[in-house]
Amino acid sequence: MNAPTPEPQAADLETLAARFREVLPAECVVTDAVARRPFETDAQTMHRQMPGIVVLPQDTAQVAQVLKLCKEFGVPVVPRGAGTGLSGGATPVPGGVLLALTKFTRILDIDYANRCVVAQPGVTNLGITRAVEDDGFYYAPDPSSQIACTIGGNVAQNSGGVHCLKYGLTVNNVLGVELVTMDGEILRIGGKQLDPAGYDLLSIVTGSEGLLGVITEVTVRILPRPETVRALLISFDSIEAGGACVADIIGSGIIPAGLEMMDRFTIDAVEEYCAPGYPEDAAAILICELDGPAAEVDHLIGEVSTIAERNGATGVRASTSEEERLKFWMGRKAAFPAAAKIKPDYYVLDGTIPRNKLAPVLQRIGELSAASGLTIANVFHVGDGNLHPLILYDANVPGEMEAAEKLGHDILRLCVEVGGVLTGEHGVGTEKRALMPEMFSDVDMQQQQRLKCAFDPDQHLNPGKVFPTLHRCAELGAMHVHKGEVAFPDLPRF
Amino acid sequence: MGSTYKPSDERQLAELVTWAAAEGRPLELTGAGTKRALGCAVIGETDRVDLSGVAGVAFYEPEELVMSVRPGTPLDEVERLLAERGQMLAFEPPDWGWILSGQSAPGTIGGTVSVGGAGPRRYRAGAARDFVLGAHGVSGRGELFKSGGRVVKNVTGYDLHKLMTGAYGTLGVFTEITMKVLPTPEKTYTLLIFGLSAERAVAALGDAARSPFEPSGLAHLPRAEAARSQVSYVHGAGAAVTAVRVEGPEVSVKHRMGELRALLAGYGQMEELHSSNSLRLWHEIRDAWLLPSEVEAVWRVSVPPSAGPALVEAAAPDSWMMDWAGGLLWLGYDVASAEQGARLRAAVGQAGHAMLVRAPRALKAQTPVFQPQDDALARLSARLRQGFDPAGILNPGRMGDPAGAKAA
Numbered sequence: 029m030n031a032p033t034p035e036p037q038a039a040d041l042e043t044l045a046a047r048f049r050e051v052l053p054a055e056c057v058v059t060d061a062v063a064r065r066p067f068e069t070d071a072q073t074m075h076r077q078m079p080g081i082v083v084l085p086q087d088t089a090q091v092a093q094v095l096k097l098c099k100e101f102g103v104p105v106v107p108r109g110a111g112t113g114l115s116g117g118a119t120p121v122p123g124g125v126l127l128a129l130t131k132f133t134r135i136l137d138i139d140y141a142n143r144c145v146v147a148q149p150g151v152t153n154l155g156i157t158r159a160v161e162d163d164g165f166y167y168a169p170d171p172s173s174q175i176a177c178t179i180g181g182n183v184a185q186n187s188g189g190v191h192c193l194k195y196g197l198t199v200n201n202v203l204g205v206e207l208v209t210m211d212g213e214i215l216r217i218g219g220k221q222l223d224p225a226g227y228d229l230l231s232i233v234t235g236s237e238g239l240l241g242v243i244t245e246v247t248v249r250i251l252p253r254p255e256t257v258r259a260l261l262i263s264f265d266s267i268e269a270g271g272a273c274v275a276d277i278i279g280s281g282i283i284p285a286g287l288e289m290m291d292r293f294t295i296d297a298v299e300e301y302c303a304p305g306y307p308e309d310a311a312a313i314l315i316c317e318l319d320g321p322a323a324e325v326d327h328l329i330g331e332v333s334t335i336a337e338r339n340g341a342t343g344v345r346a347s348t349s350e351e352e353r354l355k356f357w358m359g360r361k362a363a364f365p366a367a368a369k370i371k372p373d374y375y376v377l378d379g380t381i382p383r384n385k386l387a388p389v390l391q392r393i394g395e396l397s398a399a400s401g402l403t404i405a406n407v408f409h410v411g412d413g414n415l416h417p418l419i420l421y422d423a424n425v426p427g428e429m430e431a432a433e434k435l436g437h438d439i440l441r442l443c444v445e446v447g448g449v450l451t452g453e454h455g456v457g458t459e460k461r462a463l464m465p466e467m468f469s470d471v472d473m474q475q476q477q478r479l480k481c482a483f484d485p486d487q488h489l490n491p492g493k494v495f496p497t498l499h500r501c502a503e504l505g506a507m508h509v510h511k512g513e514v515a516f517p518d519l520p521r522f
Numbered sequence: 523m524g525s526t527y528k529p530s531d532e533r534q535l536a537e538l539v540t541w542a543a544a545e546g547r548p549l550e551l552t553g554a555g556t557k558r559a560l561g562c563a564v565i566g567e568t569d570r571v572d573l574s575g576v577a578g579v580a581f582y583e584p585e586e587l588v589m590s591v592r593p594g595t596p597l598d599e600v601e602r603l604l605a606e607r608g609q610m611l612a613f614e615p616p617d618w619g620w621i622l623s624g625q626s627a628p629g630t631i632g633g634t635v636s637v638g639g640a641g642p643r644r645y646r647a648g649a650a651r652d653f654v655l656g657a658h659g660v661s662g663r664g665e666l667f668k669s670g671g672r673v674v675k676n677v678t679g680y681d682l683h684k685l686m687t688g689a690y691g692t693l694g695v696f697t698e699i700t701m702k703v704l705p706t707p708e709k710t711y712t713l714l715i716f717g718l719s720a721e722r723a724v725a726a727l728g729d730a731a732r733s734p735f736e737p738s739g740l741a742h743l744p745r746a747e748a749a750r751s752q753v754s755y756v757h758g759a760g761a762a763v764t765a766v767r768v769e770g771p772e773v774s775v776k777h778r779m780g781e782l783r784a785l786l787a788g789y790g791q792m793e794e795l796h797s798s799n800s801l802r803l804w805h806e807i808r809d810a811w812l813l814p815s816e817v818e819a820v821w822r823v824s825v826p827p828s829a830g831p832a833l834v835e836a837a838a839p840d841s842w843m844m845d846w847a848g849g850l851l852w853l854g855y856d857v858a859s860a861e862q863g864a865r866l867r868a869a870v871g872q873a874g875h876a877m878l879v880r881a882p883r884a885l886k887a888q889t890p891v892f893q894p895q896d897d898a899l900a901r902l903s904a905r906l907r908q909g910f911d912p913a914g915i916l917n918p919g920r921m922g923d924p925a926g927a928k929a930a
Contacts, residue, residue: 141828142849143731164734186677197675199684200652213898216872220826222644222849224688225875225893226921227903228651231684235677255734279585281608281705321735321781324774380673382586412675452675460678467678468668475667476680478909482902494679507543507663507912 041080041123044101048083051093056131058082067108067126071173072116072459074375074429079106079120086131088206088214088244095242095489096212098125104491105210107238109149109181112173114376115457117185117237117493127242129180135159136245142220144203146247149180153187156248165250168195171453172361180243186235188453190286193411194319195251197453199234206245207233210484220247232479237455238490240483254319257285258329259353262336263310263343267291270312271386273339274410277316277332278383284332286317287411288360291390294367294405294418295359301366304359307343314410315356363407364418371403371420375432379443380452383413392442393417400435402428414452415443441466456494464496473497478504524569529576532658532666532697538571539695540664543913551691551917553594553630557637559622560879561690562891565919573632573695580698584609588655588672590700593632600631604703612704613650614641620809621820621880632696638688641808642739642767645731645846650687653702657683659694662911672700685906691917693910707738707769711779712795712803715786717761718742720831724848726789728827730766731847733785735778739767739804740847747812747843753799764789767804810852813841819858819881821866823851825874836869837862858882863889892922 041059048057058064059081069076080103085091098105104124111118120126132148138160139145145156145167153174156167170189171177177187183205186198195201204218217229224230233240264270270289277284290298290313295306306313316332318325329346336344347353367374381389390406397404397419405418417439421432440450444466451460464473473495480487481501491498524547529535542549550568552558577594584607591600597615604610615634619627628634640649656670659682669682683700686693715726723742730737741764748756748763756763766786768778783792795803806812813820817840825833830848839853855862858881866876875893878886895903907914 139826139828140732141728142826144826164732188675188677192675196648196652197677199681200648209898209902215898215902216896217899219873221824221874222846223639223649223824223875225824226895226899227693227906228638228685228688229899229902231651231681231687235681252732252734275585278587281708283704320770321774321778323777324770327771327773380671380675382583382588382673384583384586409675413673414675447671448673449671449676449678451678452673453677455677456679464679467671471665472667472669473679475661475665475682475910476669479680479682479685479906482905482909505909505912 044097044103045081047097048081048094052083052085052090056084056086058084067111067120067128070108070111070113070116070118072114072119072457074433075116075119075458077120077122079126080123082126082128084128084131088208091127091208091242091244092212092214094125094127095208095210099210099486099488102488104488106490107184107242109178109184110152110176112177113181113185113455113457114378115451115455115459117455117457117490119458121492129178132180132244139220144220144247144249146245147179149243149246150178153177153179153182156250160250164253166253167201167248167250169198169201179246179248183234183243183246184236184238185455188414190288190409192409193287194283194285199231201248202230202234202246203249204247205230205233205243207241207243209241210486210489215241218247237457237494239480239494240489256322256325257317257319257353258325259315259317259347259356260329260332260336261306261345261356262314262316262341263307264312264314264340265310265342267312267390268387269340270314271383273314273336273341275384276335276339278411280331280335282328282331284316284411285319286315287409288315289313289408289410290360290363291406293403294363294407297366297370297405298359298362301369302358302362304355304362306359310342315360360407363405367405367418367420371422373421373423373429375419375421375436377415377417377419377436377439378451378454379440379448380412380414381443381446381448383410385446385448386410386413389415389442389446393439396435396438400431402432402435412452413448437463458493461494461496464494474499474504481505524567526570526572528572528574531576532660535571535576535695535697536660536664536666539660539662539915542569542915543662543664546913546915548915548918551695553633554596554627556627556629557618557622557633560618560637561920562886562922563919564917568918574630576697579603587703588700589703590672590698591631592698593630593696595631597628597631597634605706608706609703610706611653611701612643612647613653614643614808615639615650616641617809620811621813624815631699635687635696635699636689636691642741642804642845645740645849646736646738651684654683654687654699655702656700657686657696658698659686659696661694662913662916666697670700674702690920692907692921693916695916709772709775710767710769710797710800710804711775712739712800713766713768713779713782713786714755714793714795715764715789716759716791716793718764718790719762720834720844722789723762723764723844724827724831726764726786727766727847729785730782733782735768735781737766737782738769739765739807740845741765741807742844743812744842747841750812750814751803751806753795753803755793755795755799756803765803765807767800807843807845810843812843813852813854817841817854817856819855819862819885820879821853821876822879823853823866823870823874823876825849825851825870829873833869837866858885860885860889867893890922
């Protein structure tokens with residue numbers, strides 16, 4: 029974490045708070061230290077920072093006024109949803125304002141004619157599904173924090189979940205947003221139609237980690253519940269065999285709704301924790317979930333079973349009831365709390381690799397783990413190559429947290445080295461900004477930062493996140509070429 | 523008429539753009555040149571960059587569902603390579619040649635991605651932008667940059683490659699495009715319902731879309747357009763034809779067709795299309811091939827599906843068809859006029875947008891081809907463009923606004 033955090037502006041926070049109180053009800057402006065404390069971190073708890081002022085606006089116009097005032101005072105602003113993010117994207121900036129969208133909790137429109145829902149950003153991910161499930165619909169992206177995380181945060185982080193393989197990430201499921209820029213301008217991007225009118229701004233606002241604007245309304249598409257959902261629990265005596273089976277399933281033209289793998293260590297941990305009844309002798313287990321029309325799911329259960337057997341599976345069980353399917357998942361969903369029983373702290377990683385690199389990457393992770401002396405539990409969305417190694421450590425043992433961070437960074441470097449990426453769904457935030465150069469050149473990152481400059485030229489919005497180095501926009505805007513100095517290109521002319 | 527340059531790799535291209543930026547010489551980017559009539563023409567005197575030499579497959583790993591290609595690779599070559607392994611571009615890129623020039627002209631993958639869009643499967647599978655996982659490109663500064671990667675689950679940095687998709691080459695030049703590909707469905711069946719009004723058709727298509735039977739095509743053809751189909755059940759119907767496509771393994775497709783027939787039984791007479799007839803019909807819909815070739819003006823309108831029928835009525839086209847369950851309208855006018863566009867856009871309002879796809883040159887010059895954006899969005903778009911191409915040399919005017927004209 030050696031990236032620079034921007035210097036706090038020498039603004040008079042008390043004056044700013046008074047100005048906020050002119051446009052917001054007094055209880056929506058929090059300056060008391062005890063009341064600010066809960067906002068000092070998101071779910072990436074390794075690094076904490078007290079915000080200068082916490083504001084809780086109630087509508088879009090108030091958000092616009094808050095942002096205009098922050099701009100006027102030159103004070104940085106960090107937007108925050110439920111604070112469930114795992115990469116420090118909502119970590120406050122010293123002396124800055126934390127803008128929480130806690131009060132934006134209304135669903136504005138449920139439109140079955142156009143199969144979409146319009147919601148305020150503070151509605152939880154699961155809240156959208158809850159609002160439409162009685163009518164047979166659901167919202168597809170399902171991050172594991174879906175009971176608490178908000179749709180606004182999902183858009184900011186481009187959240188994923190276990191069903192991305194078939195249904196995509198947030199970016200593939202958002203139709204429109206209302207976004208307030210640092211200038212206090214209210215932009216409406218997209219809507220209930222499918223195509224963008226000009227540049228596809230939705231594709232960059234989604235996943236922008238709160239650096240481009242504050243989302244005040246979201247339109248998402250909803251899908252009819254599948255007729256049937258069934259799962260297979262498949263065991264293997266080696267990770268390699270499991271990896272080969274995954275490649276074979278997908279190579280056969282089958283796109284499961286979810287495809288999850290766990291290693292031996294994790295299987296033992298969850299057996300101890302909640303006894304889901306996983307096979308005792310397996311080196312790895314695979315949960316393959318298939319959803320859709322009943323006839324198709326039954327057919328594919330047969331196909332996947334055959335594929336598993338030809339890849340040396342030591343056991344194949346297909347769920348025959350909803351109860352059994354949920355039992356298969358129980359262990360997977362308990363992986364994190366089970367790890368927390370073994371050691372007081374864990375650090376969850378989020379790299380993605382090409383699927384066919386799974387076996388060598390896991391072997392290397394094993395070596396790195398052994399060298400560091402820290403244990404790793406491996407769970408992953410193997411269908412999309414998205415790894416979630418859990419590094420177990422004890423923050424009370426001097427040096428262990430730093431060792432865990434170093435090990436984590438080494439593993440993420442490995443992911444990039446084999447053609448993968450630093451983060452599949454958790455975001456860069458503060459956690460991985462120092463690693464960005466592993467994946468991107470200075471030129472690549474400068475081009476991304478110019479996009480930030482188009483929205484927020486003075487860089488007041490969530491500064492210090494995503495990028496390892498802050499460049500002034502004026503510096504990024506300069507063209508370093510001079511007339512006549514570039515050689516005439518050596519190209520065929522016609 | 524300026525010169526034409528034909529770089530053979532990304533280095534040469536970067537050098538060329540660097541030089542052009544330094545000299546302030548605008549460039550028109552072309553692949554096969556098949557979509558030059560789509561969108562706006564470039565403004566002013568430009569040199570031309572022929573990207574057909576920056577071609578070929580960088581890698582294709584079928585079991586990883588990923589293909590990476592250089593922009594000059596012909597689209598039909600990409601689709602042929604995928605078909606050999608039982609895969610496809612699931613966003614079903616249209617063959618724009620039919621609507622623009624009356625003949626097949628699929629062009630290159632670079633052009634396909636640069637104009638964005640998608641075919642009938644858009645409703646279910648997504649558009650080009652949903653399948654572009656990463657890209658390498660050259661900015662208007664002449665700098666080589668990349669974004670994204672080769673894996674689906676990736677939130678590292680901003681998705682510049684998605685922003686460039688559909689940007690008509692006004693932000694940067696693709697030098698390599700990495701795409702997610704999907705298995706081709708084993709079977710494609712289509713349920714036809716005859717004789718529905720636009721409103722009834724959208725109701726039926728909506729019922730199908732709300733069902734768990736996973737339709738992957740939801741279109742409606744008025745009687746005259748249906749009569750132009752080469753599929754006998756469609757052209758011989760003597761009535762409007764509403765079409766629902768179902769794809770997948772045979773056992774699943776048969777089951778879902780049965781369920782959809784039962785669900786939609788009250789709407790009207792039905793028929794089923796299988797295999798080649800079914801594929802043919804969806805190509806005709808994808809390419810707007812069923813609009814009469816002699817219409818002067820063709821508009822493509824994107825709206826919420828339920829808004830489709832009222833919009834058709836308000837726009838009073840001479841010919842039309844509907845896709846995406848009512849959310850995509852193709853409207854044809856025998857004789858083009860500026861007034862049609864104004865009326866159409868007034869009817870669309872803020873609910874969506876209308877693009878003028880084909881029109882006589884004079885009309886295209888006086889009617890905005892892309893729906894005008896509100897000021898704040900237009901200024902933001904101009905600033906974005908400046909960030910990529912400060913000298914405004916890449917395809918200036920191709921998306922309507924002269925470079926930077928509205929930048930704050």
